[in-house]
Amino acid sequence: MDLTRRTFLESGAALAAGSSASGTAANDRIQIGAIGAGARAHELIEGLLSIPGLEIVGVVDAYRGRVARAIERTKGRAKAYASYPDLLADKSIDAVVIATPDHWHGRMVLDALHAGKDVYCEKPLTFRSSEGVEIAAAARASGRVVQVGSHGMSSMLQRKARETIQSGRLGKVTVIRASYNRNTASGAWIYPIPPDASPETVNWEMFLGPAPRRPFSLERFFRWRCYEDYSGGISTDLFVHLLTTIHYLMGAQVASSVVALGELYLRKESRDVPDTMNALLEYPEGFVVNLSSTFNNQTNNESSFQFMGTEGGLSLGGNVYLYPEVAVEDNRWIVDSWPRALADAYYRDPKIREIEMPRTRPPRLIDGPSQFREEGLDPTVVHLGHWVDSLRTRQPYWEDALAGHHAAACAHMVNLSAQQRRLVEWDFSRDDIKS
Numbered sequence: 001m002d003l004t005r006r007t008f009l010e011s012g013a014a015l016a017a018g019s020s021a022s023g024t025a026a027n028d029r030i031q032i033g034a035i036g037a038g039a040r041a042h043e044l045i046e047g048l049l050s051i052p053g054l055e056i057v058g059v060v061d062a063y064r065g066r067v068a069r070a071i072e073r074t075k076g077r078a079k080a081y082a083s084y085p086d087l088l089a090d091k092s093i094d095a096v097v098i099a100t101p102d103h104w105h106g107r108m109v110l111d112a113l114h115a116g117k118d119v120y121c122e123k124p125l126t127f128r129s130s131e132g133v134e135i136a137a138a139a140r141a142s143g144r145v146v147q148v149g150s151h152g153m154s155s156m157l158q159r160k161a162r163e164t165i166q167s168g169r170l171g172k173v174t175v176i177r178a179s180y181n182r183n184t185a186s187g188a189w190i191y192p193i194p195p196d197a198s199p200e201t202v203n204w205e206m207f208l209g210p211a212p213r214r215p216f217s218l219e220r221f222f223r224w225r226c227y228e229d230y231s232g233g234i235s236t237d238l239f240v241h242l243l244t245t246i247h248y249l250m251g252a253q254v255a256s257s258v259v260a261l262g263e264l265y266l267r268k269e270s271r272d273v274p275d276t277m278n279a280l281l282e283y284p285e286g287f288v289v290n291l292s293s294t295f296n297n298q299t300n301n302e303s304s305f306q307f308m309g310t311e312g313g314l315s316l317g318g319n320v321y322l323y324p325e326v327a328v329e330d331n332r333w334i335v336d337s338w339p340r341a342l343a344d345a346y347y348r349d350p351k352i353r354e355i356e357m358p359r360t361r362p363p364r365l366i367d368g369p370s371q372f373r374e375e376g377l378d379p380t381v382v383h384l385g386h387w388v389d390s391l392r393t394r395q396p397y398w399e400d401a402l403a404g405h406h407a408a409a410c411a412h413m414v415n416l417s418a419q420q421r422r423l424v425e426w427d428f429s430r431d432d433i434k435s
């Protein structure tokens with residue numbers, strides 16, 4: 001893929017370059033280390049390799065086979081490190097990409113900032129909401145770049161949807177529905193385990209880190225999303241994408257209150273997190289979000305959104321569809337039960353006729369529905385391109401530490417509500433969940 005730096009500059013993400021605060025001059029090659037070299041990290045490495053001006057020089061992972069594959073993917077350029085603190089201690093590394101299981105994110109981001117590195121961390125930024133408060137403060141104090149990896153927000157479609165909503169074309173949006181429905185083992189995170197995985201090739205202690213001690217388990221290591229020791233399940237894995245998009249499109253920060261129900265109905269043999277989650281999140285800007293996900297049916301799109309406004313609706317999935325709202329008042333069945341004289345008088349009123357008898361109005365054209373599709377670079381590559389621009393310009397991109405904290409915290413509120421069967425609220429003064 002031929003991708004010039006101009007592509008990202010022209011996308012509006014970056015401004016002038018020049019010498020940066022980190023010492024990464026505009027034309028220097030940026031040296032990147034990969035912390036975690038699992039499935040997502042390999043996609044990120046592939047994306048980064050297509051962006052000029054940078055090099056992936058270090059890699060660390062808890063399964064030997066993935067380190068080997070990362071070295072192969074970087075054509076031998078990346079060096080293997082024994083642990084992530086060793087990688088962070090290498091002064092020649094400017095920035096790190098963190099794509100480990102979620103229970104590691106907070107600590108790794110903080111350690112990376114402390115070591116003076118810029119950071120790209122996969123979503124969710126946190127495993128616990130309080131980590132987000134700490135990370136946002138550390139990012140601010142250090143002046144390092146932190147970008148979070150809900151790449152969907154970098155798609156042209158989401159930008160179009162954001163412009164449409166922000167322009168007021170939908171009127172006042174008060175309800176948003178979004179869902180993620182799947183019904184496959186792979187969709188439900190029951191991934192194949194590499195046949196050479198064993199205590200010799202898998203570093204169990206490195207994986208566990210801050211998590212509770214458990215006996216060695218390849219299921220836990222390779223299917224960690226299924227276990228609450230390492231993941232918040234549907235909410236932090238999938239809802240966090242939906243929430244990031246909703247916050248971006250609506251110009252919103254964080255929900256003020258949340259109620260949710262989550263249940264493990266069917267896939268009990270494979271996990272201790274719910275396979276079905278439904279949540280309502282209320283925002284101080286005056287709208288409510290209804291999130292729904294099941295792993296037991298995929299009739300609807302794997303991921304889709306409906307933004308419902310007084311002047312129009314917008315649906316977002318593989319396309320953006322815009323539907324003008326054509327709402328016609330009709331009280332005929334009510335008025336027809338009145339005494340005839342009163343009903344006749346009601347419809348003789350020219351104001352009523354204009355509103356309720358559209359056939360008597362002068363004709364007009366209604367614009368739409370309209371549809372937008374997208375082609376070109378994968379949003380993951382575009383998202384990484386924005387990060388690389390930020391590394392040079394020192395201008396943060398939209399999905400920074402605070403945006404990552406808020407999206408993840410909403411997902412944590414959903415889990416807390418479902419687990420404790422209660423309304424969970426946001427404490428705006430502490431920028432954290434109300435205890």
Ligand SMILES: NC(=O)c1ccc[n+]([C@@H]2O[C@H](COP(=O)([O-])OP(=O)(O)OC[C@H]3O[C@@H](n4cnc5c(N)ncnc54)[C@H](O)[C@@H]3O)[C@@H](O)[C@H]2O)c1
Nearest residue numbers: 036038039040041060061062063099100122123149206207
């Ligand atoms: N943006 C997206 O669409 C997207 C897609 C997939 C995954 N993700 C995110 O990426 C992250 C990784 O997910 P994945 O699917 O690649 O999981 P994965 O299990 O394939 O990879 C995680 C890797 O981290 C390694 N690891 C664990 N502890 C480590 C440690 N202490 N030091 C170094 N490496 C360690 C593991 O050995 C494993 O190879 C998750 O946070 C996930 O939410 C994001």
